[in-house]
Amino acid sequence: MLHADRWAARYGFLRELWAGRSRVLADPALEAALRGAKTLPAPFAALLAELLPGGGNQAWLLAHEARPGTGRGRTGPRVAEFDAFEELLAEAPWQVAIVDLARHFVDAASLSRFAARAHGRLENRLETRAFRLLTALAEGAEAGRVVVVSAPGEAAGGLELGLFQELVTQHFPRARIYALALTRAASVVDCGEVTSDEVEDEEADERGPVPLAFDNSLGEDAGFECLIAVVGARDVPRGVTLLELPPTAPAEPPRAEPARPERARPERARDEESESLRGQLAQARRQIELASIARQSLVEQLDAAQSRIDALEDQLAGRAPAPAKASEPDEEGPRRIDAAAAALQSARWELEQLQGELRRVTARPVEELERSLAAAQARLGALHACAATVEALAQRAGADEGLAGELQTLRDRLLELAGPPPTGVAEPS
Known part of the structure; x- marks a missing residue:
């Protein structure tokens, strides 16, 4: 009930x-x-x-x-x-x-x-x-x-x-x-006050809507x-609504019936088997959906890491200063140093984000890493190319020994992050 x-x-x-x-x-x-x-x-x-x-x-x-x-x-x-x-x-x-x-x-x-x-x-x-x-x-x-x-x-x-x-x-x-x-x-109903003929009913003029009281101290x-x-x-x-439900019907005592032999019910057995198979099919579909969701999430994380790496490569390649011409005035030297310093700071931030992405990538299941092995080798080659670009920036900023040292440190960190170069890629000198 x-x-x-x-x-x-x-x-x-x-x-x-x-x-x-x-x-x-x-x-x-x-x-x-x-x-x-x-x-x-x-x-x-x-x-x-x-x-x-x-x-x-x-x-x-x-x-x-x-x-x-x-x-x-x-x-x-x-x-x-x-x-x-x-x-x-x-x-x-x-x-x-x-x-x-x-x-x-x-x-x-x-x-x-x-x-x-x-x-x-x-x-x-x-x-x-x-x-x-x-x-x-x-x-x-x-x-x-x-x-x-x-x-x-x-x-x-x-x-x-x-x-x-x-x-x-x-x-x-x-x-x-x-x-x-x-x-x-339990419902307690107020049935009103009763009086004798000699006593005046004091509540006759005060009757109105019946109030509702609620006590939950015993529950x-x-x-x-x-x-x-x-x-x-x-x-x-709004607030609390009380609904009255019918009482539970008393249980009837079981009637004594003569024992009858059990009959085979093939239709019921087939129905139960069909219900079981439908339940198993629904469970299998749900597992497939959850596996697809998990796989899509991992693919999106891998694509995000690859996008960060590509963005870092584009920034390093686009911010490399051009060689100074002999006819340019001497004031262009400090400007190039400032631009190189800004590029260095931006590269540091991108490097920290890239390290976080790589840590998340390396923590994935083994099967995901095996599927992305070829892409990882390509990214390692790109990191070594980035290190070579940073080394070129250091050579161009040779007038500022501090900036050149910082660029050299950034190049060493990139090489440390990339590890040994993959086959077919020359390590920057």
Whole structure:
């Protein structure tokens, strides 16, 4: 009954948003409730019938598991496959969309070691199609429609409040967040004061709205079972809302039945095997996606390091001063020395950045380094060429012994960083 309480409380709280409006629903809890509608308490069954009326264009259900009994055709709600959510959200005349992300969490056991270390990140907690669904809902919210997104809370093995808020702000500019907690409570109702005929009723003129008092001194810290985000609604509840749920039906004693021999159920076995294979396929796809993300990140880091090296080579080649002409006045000498000093300082900064990039490159996995071996040899040759350029600058700035010494030191640091020259490249003298 706990799961029924959870979805019933959620939709009862949101009744003012969806009642009387065309709506799209994507919620595994509603699918389970439809399959077991005969066992639901009467209030829950009435709420379910109001949520998903039969026929018409009032409600659409995006079903994760389209099975017989989910309710199709004229006697039940309009049902569509969940994978067709983008087409339905774009074409159906809906006003409110209510989706729950409970079926879109990634199993931590299916993650690679690289992704498991970052399991706290949103992209490693939810499937890719969950982000696609939120993107499609964001387009509807921009068109003035109401969107409600819910997810299991930390008490139900889902997202922490901070992560859920981050997920919502990634897709929607403004939303109000609610947290649903299922707690035991006792109601104490004031039935009024009674008086005899001889005593005047002092409260007769003071009666007004019945106040609501709340005392949580006997309870424990409430764990959030569900987190809800409301987007695009004007009048939304504020503060704490209390919802009364029907009592749990008493368990009936088991009836003694004669033992019957077990029958082979090949259809059920095939269904279970198909479900298992689909789960394994989804896990394999997720691992491939995570591996692609990790590979792309490493490639981008390698490209950034190569771009820095190319930029340093261009700066060293472009800032080399031209040979002085005999006809030029003597005042050009100090200017060339100042320009060489500025180039030296810039080269020092670029060298420090290059060293950091190279340290990050050398810390990558072995397989990435093997794939980039040829590029690394080319970069080593470029470093030696840079050292030769710096040596030429030192010779041109021979008039300033301090500057020449600093350029010579920079050349030595470049050679130390590059190491022995690769095959076919002459080491600068």
